[in-house]
Amino acid sequence: MLERISSGVSAQRQAVKVGLVVLAFASALLALAEVKYGYTWEEVERRGVDIVVALDVSDSMLVEDAESGGKLTRLERARREITDLLRLMDGDRVGLVAFAGTAFVECPLTLDYAAAEIFLSDLDTDLIPVKGTAIGEAILTSLEAFEGSAQDSQAIILITDGEDHSGKALEAAEKAKEAGVRVFAIGIGRNEGSPIPAENGGYRRDRKKEMVLSKLDEPTMQKIALTTGGRYVRSVTGDVDLEKVYLQGVKATMEDQDLASSRRQHWKDRFQWLLAFSLLLLCVEPF
Template sequence: MRFAQPEYLLLMIGLSLLIGFFMWAGRRKREQAGRFVSPALLHRLVPAFIWEKQRKKATLIVLAVFFFILALAQPRWGYEWEDLKQEGVDIIVAVDVSQSMLASDIKPNRLERAKHEVADLIGLLEGDRIGIVGFAGTSFLQCPLTLDYHAARMFLNVLDTDLIPAQGTAIGHAIRTAIDAFSALEKKSKAIILITDGEDHEGDALAAAQAANEQGVKVFVIGIGAAEGAPIPDRERRRGFKRDAQGDIILTRLNETVLQQVALSTGGSYVRSVQGDLDLHKIYLEDIKQRVEKKELRTTRRKRWQERFQWFLGLGLLCLVAQRFVREK
């Protein structure tokens, strides 16, 4: 036997107090009766069966409470095997970690805001596998596809602009790295969420998007940043902003045109983020969940224990009814 709610068994402590109360009350009644009449007269006035009926009544009440406590604890015994099929979508989140993501036009900066929103997305997942790609001038698979959301958060937290020495924004390379992370044998249930400011320095983003489309991968793009541009903090000097060869401050601007084309060419969607709301909730709940076909990710078997609380509930009610028929007169 096992219990689904074993914490209710602690109520047995209260049951022991109830038993003690009935024992004390029984003795107290005898003592009070003995103060008014002699033992011989008490035996004639209150026959022994009266005391016996009181004990039976108290016993039935105690048994009823005992069975009700067992019913609350949900006893279970006997089981049958149940197959559990887990369905979902494979999602790769590609996060731009180039130095332009340090711009603070979105507080605290583009990268930190993106990481925060991706962490929230992981909390929304309902049986989907997630992977993470970091990219700048090149890209790498930071976290392979996994159902371990705790591990995914750990990999997400270490994303930083220092992870990739080659600077730039190679969107095409990031898309191809994400494609390689999927199973090549399947043509469905695959989605890429691309978070970037869109400053594509390689120029092959559209070709990579076409390759994704051929593999059945939908790309959902979030453009992060302001079109008017924002300065990039200079981490090397730890002060001021990055400047070009002429000494002018470099501004990083959101390049929406190429990002929109990437998304539309794969049947995905594009969202612009300016104030930090990355709309990942909308992309996941309305786009991915509704437009990307699910697949069976894994099948497991578990024991389904049979609930037996009904027996104890019935016994408790039976005891309560029985004590009503025990009359002391």
């Protein structure tokens, strides 16, 4: 093309024609980059439910019986399933409560799932110095985390081996029922029990030197779920239990509420104008 425009024209006209061609190609390249300029504000409504995940971080969650052949602790299995849940959520607010002999809010209700994953990664058995498994305290702390959120759209997902040492689990379940909060329980571990690893190696033993076994207390978990209108699911190796509870339990039985609204910048595409300008220059160039 440059050879064609350079023959039979003056040097000045030739420079103009070359400039038009170069400018046309530059405009085309910018158009391919999908240039955006200027924006409008868009109002975005978020609808969903409020979910607090209460995770047991007591020493019994270190038992390696969460998969066939061992080597995967109950806590590791639970963290994996919560991570999968966070990546599945869209529009629901989520919070995290950690509990052992007592409980506290690790992550307040949020729509920032990436931030929730960061808080989740910090959960470990050395996080709470008070030993034991206070399921009742976990439920009550989760109820406090719902303060200010819409009623009838609140659920607790309780993940534990079910060994309640406080004796207040069912009493707390009644309070959850009164508040209209459903508890969906996930039982981690085996009914026959497994030894608890000791800090100095080997396994934990009682005063009689007998090995201490951590057993899954399914009856307690089932009663909690039944009392609050939730559901109990046993965590089985290879099964996506938490996803099932979320989709078939929480989302299928609870109504989404307006949780929050925000303004989002919507950038305007301008590449069409650059493409049109490029074509115009190529049309003008032969003259």
